[in-house]
Amino acid sequence: MSSTGAAPGSTASLRTANQRRVLLALRDAAPDDGAFTQAELARVTGLAPATVSNIVRDLSQAGLVDTEAGSGRRGSAVRMSLGAGVVAGVDIGHRHLAVAIGDVTGRLLVEERCPIDPDLGHREALALAGTMVERLRPDGTVLRQIGLGLAGPVTDGVIQSAAILPGWRGVDARSATREAFGTAVQIENDANLAALAEHRIGVARGHDSSVTVKISSGVGAGIVIANELFRGSSGSAGELGHLTVDEHGPLCRCGSRGCLETYTSVEAIQALIGGQLPGATLDEIVAAAAAGDVSARRAFEDAGLHLGRGLAAVVNLLNPSMVVIGGDMAQAGELILESVRMGLRRHALDPVAQTPVAASGLGERASLLGSLLLAAESTELLLEA
Incomplete structure (x- = not known):
């Protein structure tokens, strides 16, 4: 049109x-x-x-x-x-690639998720995404827009840190995706997309300001202020995982020490519990904690207290009306939320210490659904004469 x-x-x-x-x-x-x-x-x-x-x-x-x-x-x-056409959302993480197809309102029609190698190159990842999009797209429909979510700070379509996606180091993701799909594309940080989804269709719906923390392989935050995503001057706002908790702490993949991510990511919890539950997945650790395993419960408690301390700085500065915990860690629910709230109360100022903290209902799908909404909201709808 x-x-x-x-x-x-x-x-x-x-x-x-x-x-x-x-x-x-x-x-x-x-x-x-x-x-x-x-x-x-x-x-x-x-x-x-x-x-x-x-x-x-x-x-x-x-x-x-x-x-x-x-x-x-x-x-x-x-x-x-x-x-009127369809749009596609593509979410590429450290170990997964997910695709969603929706109509131009962003209403989900179908989605699919598959595991990938952490070192998968950008060309191979885009080729896989393209195959999935074509398989899922309804026959006879026109693909109008792609929304692509990537795990890392994004400036002008380029990932600024390849710590989580080494196969995208220095890649102009917008140009590469446009070339792969032959259609318009929007690129965004995955935590921002999770925040967009929570704000539009998730637990933060109805709140004009919120912070969504995505905890998976890394820890990032998407910030919504006055119903708009806040990206910062270069697109790197919300890098909560790299707040320094202890300057003498564990070495982080970013090169610093004692970053919040080294205490609260999925890998951090797996490492903490490795002696008691060697090789356990997050699902297995959650199940063990729910069954009363003291070590597993302590791992989530420690991670939550650290996260609450980091969030205290965020709510002191921004005073959001809600904090959402998402990503893979959302499945831990109250196992981690209880200690997050405790850490927040300990370190935040009285006026914001009771800021509501809730688990995402969208979980690991939030960034994917956000990429679909981004594609829909970027699609022009004009009529032919």
């Missing part, structure tokens, strides 16, 4: 502007099922009900929206059609 050359103020220009208002309403503000009634569209857009009815009829004939019969013409449900 592209913009028209209609003269400003003309009937054609007004019609196109009104059509765009309806399309953007469907994309940006649709309920969970992706549908509005025509009466709801009229309220959301401020257009007259008769105008909305005419626009819905035109968009339906153009194959851009689908309608389902309801109570009366204006009670019929309206949602974006796959004829």
Whole structure:
């Protein structure tokens, strides 16, 4: 779809502007099922009900929206059609690659996740993602946009630290992804995408400010202030995992010592419990702790206290209305949250010491769903003349 050359103020220009208002309403503000009634569209857009009815009829004939019969013409449900295209979210982590396909509102249609080697090169990773996208994309649909999440600070589409993704060192990810898929692409740090998903559809929905901490192979945070992602001047805001907890502590992959990540990442907990549960996965450690294993419970307690101390600095500075714990560690739930809250109360100022801390309901999928939302929100929806 592209913009028209209609003269400003003309009937054609007004019609196109009104059509765009309806399309953007469907994309940006649709309920969970992706549908509005025509009466709801009229309220959301401020257009007259008769105008909305005419626009819905035109968009339906153009194959851009689908309608389902309801109570009366204006009670019929309206949602974006796959004829308007689809978007894809791609999340590439240290040991996983996940792909999601959605309509242009960001409504999830299908997703798939697979393990990868930590040293997988960027070309091989993008080729695998491309194969997955093509397999999952509904037949006959047009891929409109790619949202790509990468584990590391991203500036102008380039990963600034390759500690977690060594195969992406110095790569212009935006150009490489655009070349691989042949379509528009948006690149974002995975923690920011997790924060976007939590803010839009997760436990932070309804909060205008929140901090989402993603704990997996690394520890990063996405920050939402006044309903907008805060990225910082170079895209590296939220590197919570590299706050120094003890300058004489363990050596971190970033080259510093005693970073929060060395105490709270999945690998840190596995190392801490290695003597008692050698080779245990996070799932197995969580199960052991839930069953009463003292060592496993202590590992989560220690990690949580360290994390709470780091979060105290964040809430003192930013005063978010909520903190979300996500990533792989979210599955530990109250095993870690209880001590996170304790650490926060010990080190935060009284006005913010009771900041709510909750586990993500999206878990390891948050960054993937965020990449899908990013793709949808970056897709232009304009009509042909």
